[in-house]
Amino acid sequence: xxxxxCSLTLGPAAAAAARADLLLVxxxxxxxxxxxxxxxxxxxxxxxxxxxxxEPLTLREPGPFTLCVVRVPREAPALTDARLRxxxxxxxRPGGPLAAVLAPxxxxxxTADTPYSxxxxxxxxxTVTALTALLAVEPEGPGPxxxxxxxxxxxxxxxxHINDHLGERDLAPAGVAAAHHISIRYLHKLFADHGSTMxxxxxxxxxxxxxxxxxxxxxxxxxxxxxxxxxxxxxxAHFSRSFRTAYGMSPSDWRARHCRGEWP
Numbered sequence: 244x245x246x247x248x249c250s251l252t253l254g255p256a257a258a259a260a261a262r263a264d265l266l267l268v269x270x271x272x273x274x275x276x277x278x279x280x281x282x283x284x285x286x287x288x289x290x291x292x293x294x295x296x297x298e299p300l301t302l303r304e305p306g307p308f309t310l311c312v313v314r315v316p317r318e319a320p321a322l323t324d325a326r327l328r329x330x331x332x333x334x335x336r337p338g339g340p341l342a343a344v345l346a347p348x349x350x351x352x353x354t355a356d357t358p359y360s361x362x363x364x365x366x367x368x369x370t371v372t373a374l375t376a377l378l379a380v381e382p383e384g385p386g387p388x389x390x391x392x393x394x395x396x397x398x399x400x401x402x403x404h405i406n407d408h409l410g411e412r413d414l415a416p417a418g419v420a421a422a423h424h425i426s427i428r429y430l431h432k433l434f435a436d437h438g439s440t441m442x443x444x445x446x447x448x449x450x451x452x453x454x455x456x457x458x459x460x461x462x463x464x465x466x467x468x469x470x471x472x473x474x475x476x477x478x479x480a481h482f483s484r485s486f487r488t489a490y491g492m493s494p495s496d497w498r499a500r501h502c503r504g505e506w507p
Contacts, residue, residue, distance in 0.1 A: 264314040265327075266294045267375060269349045270335065273308025277301075280332050290335030291342045291349070293375065298331070311353035313371060318489040320376035321447030326438025330379040345374045369451060379438055397423065398433050402444070409449055412475045416441050449474045450489050453482065457494055458501040467494045 270290040277286040278301040279294075286292075286302060293315075294300055302310075322330065336342045348371065359367060404422060408414050419441070420430040434441050453474045456465070465473075471482035471494075486494045 264296065265317055265331065265375075266296060267313040267315050267345075267349055267371070268292055268294055269311040269313075269346050269353070271309045271311055271350055273304050273306065275302050275304040275308060277335060278303065282334070284334045286335045287337050289337045289346065291337075291346050291378075292333060292335040293330050293378070295331040311350045313349045313352050315372060315375050316490060319372040319447070320379065321443050322376060322379055322438045323435075323440065323443070326379050329438075330375075336378075341374060341378050345371070345378065348374070369455075394433060394436075397425070398437065401430065401433065405441075405445060405448060409445070409452060410473055410475050412477065414445060414475060445475075446485060447489075449476060450486060453486070453494070454490065454497065457498040467498075470494070 268291070270286050270288060272288055273286075274288060275286045277284050277290075277292070279298060302308075317327075320327070348367075352367065352371070358364070401419060401423060404419055405414065416427050416430055420427045423430075430441065434444065453470050453476075456470055456473075457467075467483065468479040471479045474482075476482040476485070483493055486492075486497070490497065492500075
């Protein structure tokens with residue numbers, strides 16, 4: 244998106260076009276001011292921010308500017324509503340450890356001249372989603388060693404345990420907490436501190452793995468019900484509803500598009 248001296252406003256029309264998405268915005272050239280939620284803040288060159296199209300936004304530029312915009316499905320980062328609101332109200336970040344990784348990736352995706360293969364696009368989408376989620380919960384990076392280091396290490400072990408047991412339908416907080424010798428209350432606190440819940444994270448990871456399986460060249464050999472069962476969903480109907488909510492299409496449509504080599 245390019246322009247000259249102007250005011251750019253996104254409102255209801257933009258929200259209707261991208262109501263299921265968040266917008267990851269990179270200000271690659273220019274030096275403007277961002278107006279939203281009653282705040283008027285600098286938006287320097289290299290500024291990175293996440294915007295909810297349902298909210299009004301005005302970007303004022305004194306001269307030529309360039310924006311790179313990448314859509315991220317609203318449900319994909321697996322964040323709580325409160326954490327998601329905080330992310331979409333954060334000021335543009337011109338730097339930081341995560342922004343340094345995410346900004347060039349967003350620019351490359353927004354300006355790619357040729358489409359990626361379905362498999363490559365799938366992995367890139369997962370990477371952007373994961374980094375966007377991290378931008379919400381660790382905006383200043385992991386920080387120095389201290390009391391939080393042990394909690395982060397424990398949380399990584401919990402996530403690894405969940406990944407190893409995703410296919411088990413009875414995967415639940417009580418069993419995970421017992422396996423790591425912590426209380427259920429403390430387990431919930433560890434997830435809450437990172438803007439999510441264990442149930443939401445499990446749902447997110449199951450959907451991601453099911454989506455990857457359906458997109459593989461041989462993924463079509465398994466029916467939707469079999470994929471749902473393999474990744475711990477209660478049934479095909481529940482899986483299909485959850486998949487459509489997260490990705491805006493049915494599992495069958497997703498598989499068909501990838502089998503044809505298309506990318507939505």
